[in-house]
Amino acid sequence: MRGKVPRGHFLERIENLVGVGIPDVLSIYSGAVSFVELKAAARPKRETSKLLGVHGLRPEQVNWHLRWHQFGGRSFVLTRDDAMGLYMLEGRLADSINDMSVATQRELSIASDWIQVFERLK
Numbered sequence: 001m002r003g004k005v006p007r008g009h010f011l012e013r014i015e016n017l018v019g020v021g022i023p024d025v026l027s028i029y030s031g032a033v034s035f036v037e038l039k040a041a042a043r044p045k046r047e048t049s050k051l052l053g054v055h056g057l058r059p060e061q062v063n064w065h066l067r068w069h070q071f072g073g074r075s076f077v078l079t080r081d082d083a084m085g086l087y088m089l090e091g092r093l094a095d096s097i098n099d100m101s102v103a104t105q106r107e108l109s110i111a112s113d114w115i116q117v118f119e120r121l122k
Contacts, residue, residue: 001025001038001078004114009121021060023075023091027121034121035068035075035091037061043081047103051079051087056098065091078117079105086112088120 005011010028023037041051057065057077068075068091075091081102088111089097100108111117 001036001114001117004118006118009118021058021064023061023064029118029122032122033074035073036121037065037075037077037091039077039079041079041081043083043085043102048101050099051081051102051105052098052100054098057094062094062097065094076110076120086114086117088112088117 002011002013008029012026013024014022014026023035025036025038027034027036037057039052039056041055043051065075065077073091077089077091077094077097079087079089081087085102085106087105087109089100089105089108090110093108097105106112111120
């Protein structure tokens with residue numbers, strides 16, 4: 001993600017430095033604060049299979065995203081698979097992301113390339 005950052009965006013990796021469940025990256029652009037959880041996944045053979053499954057969000061991470069959203073904060077889960085697919089989902093969906101198939105993540109993704117990712121973080 002860092003190598004793709006356009007001018008004007010501030011990113012800070014914060015995983016495990018602040019507290020349990022808080023996402024990996026803090027993003028600030030013109031005062032807009034967002035948090036991004038980064039995930040890497042092996043794309044399953046079938047589009048109907050879960051993309052993350054047991055390697056997805058931990059319960060503490062799910063709870064953090066849902067609570068942050070409840071208080072009006074913006075957060076995202078950004079998954080890149082081994083076939084270079086990119087899926088950016090809103091943190092408010094955290095409680096169902098682990099169970100989502102590849103097809104569902106693709107359908108609900110609000111960004112599928114780095115330009116779109118950073119546009120969403122504005």
